[in-house]
Amino acid sequence: MARIDLVDLAHSYGGNDAAPESFALKPVTMTWRQGGAYALLGPSGCGKTTLLNLISGIITPSRGEILFDGVDVTPLSTQKRNIAQVFQFPVIYDTMTVGQNLAFPLRNRGVPRAEIDARVAEIARLLDLTHDLNRKATRLTADAKQKISLGRGLVRADVAAILFDEPLTVIDPELKWQLRSKLKALHRELDLTMIYVTHDQTEALTFADTVVVMHDGRVVQSGTPAELFEKPAHTFVGYFIGSPGMNIVPAEVSGREARIGGHVIALNRNYGQLPADARIEVGVRPEFVDVTTPTPDLLSAKIERIDDLGRIRFARVRVGDAKFAARVPAGFSISDGVAGLKFDPAHVHVYADSRLVEGTA
């Protein structure tokens, strides 16, 4: 149990002399507070596993420091860091029974026999493995094997943090839900820091109280699910989180107005001085754009198709070259292929070179 601080941490698999742009993890400084449930979210190859392996000590960073409760652990080996990690694919020790597998991390650390037995029984109960404790682990299904891997991660009560590297990839969808709720329950019960790597936004948003979004080796935003949804700090976050993702279109912005394809949209805040050479875009989530009957004061769009998601309908529309997704209000029926788009000014954000511009009130 510890607070984990990353200080200017960066890593390149090509060594420290590699070009800064080629770093798998670009310099990051951040704090993981004790007892937090974090999700590390991003597409494949964005550096999230690298970050996880740096924290657990499987790889040594090219530069920067990792502190556990203020103590520099960067030069320490994985064994000495007292951290648990669960990998994407099940790792089980072939010759051992399920029980011996679960006991392995404790046995290696010389924990007394009675304590091991109690811990193993406890974890087996939590993961429904009690009946299989005396079976050879190789004879189980992939699901059960991954539960053993999870169990080995959870079996040590005193770890600084538990890291999960996409642990539910091989698990059936239904069991996935159960295991995820179990992990959440365990988190509340044990007051452990958990860091959960995933590329699945649903998984991240349901598990974590803080979601850290990574893109191209950088941490682009860290916040609660609501913050990520309502105020993406980076166009990537807007696009990656939400289904469908945020609408991001090039625009000219001056003061409290944004101009898209010659049409003016009102903004809630004042964006006085935007950098002249920056690429300016406007982002708005489909949930905050309504399709209505076209009128001269609305941005007019050509409807290409309607996606009915059951509870909600989204229209895929085209404005000039730009594509939009917009909400179709309940009961609204489209008469022909043309519609007006009504924006909610409070949720229209301005981005300069993909980064959110705050604006002034």
Add this chain to the structure above:
Amino acid sequence: MDKVVNQKAWLLVLPVFAVVAFSAIIPLMTVVNYSLQDTFGNNQFFWNGVGWFKELLDPSTDLGGRFFASLWRNLFFSAVILAIEVPLGIVIALSMPRQGWTVAACLVILALPLLIPWNVVGTIWQIFGRPDIGLLGYTLNSLGINYNYVSNEFDAWATVIVMDVWHWTSLVALLCYAGLKSIPDAYYQAAQIDGASRWAVFTAIQLPKMHRVLLIAVLLRFMDSFMIYTEPFVLTGGGPGNSTTFISIELVKIALGQFDLGKAAALSLVYNLIILIVCWVFYTVMTNAGAERPPKEGIA
């Protein structure tokens, strides 16, 4: 479903029959034929029934005595070289580099002894061990060790065993290395996380993951060492006395030296049968080892 009748298929099958008949069935039946008869040349044969086999399996006769003596020699030899080559091969595989140019260098060096023809290996060690001009023999004798593989049984055995270890340990090492390379990194990472010692990593991960290739290595090395002929024949000629006369050497002595075709045929059939049985046992063990796994295997 209707069966398609196509007599032309015989044209594809018959050549195979012919080839197998001439390469395996006819020679084997010739040997069976010899083993049941006695001949003094001139194509004159006298029916002997199972007489040769009775003699062969009775240790009190000359033939039986020689057969059992060479059989025990062979089994002892196989046991010794397996006991040396398998652990040594594992140790070499474990200490080999995982990546970089040194991997290729190690593989080439390891493969070299495997590429040398058997009788050349025998000749190399024959000269190497000679007390008068051989590097090994001369050095040992200069150090005050009385080493002479021609006259001393122990020295002869030691040389044959060291020669086989030199020749074949690479095979075990290469197989083990292949087995080690196939272990995903995640296993080692998980072991680090679990705080496993180097020894625990070996017993919990590496050895179990190598067990298939090890079975293959043991099978290949057993078969090869059980059939060994050329190297000891070139090195010691089966001597001193009969101390390094293995079954195959005994067989050649009986068949070509004494021209006892009936005895030799009986001996080769029994020899063949032993190898077939051992093969079958290994095969059963290996397939059973595979069947222990559950039918629904994960990606790991």
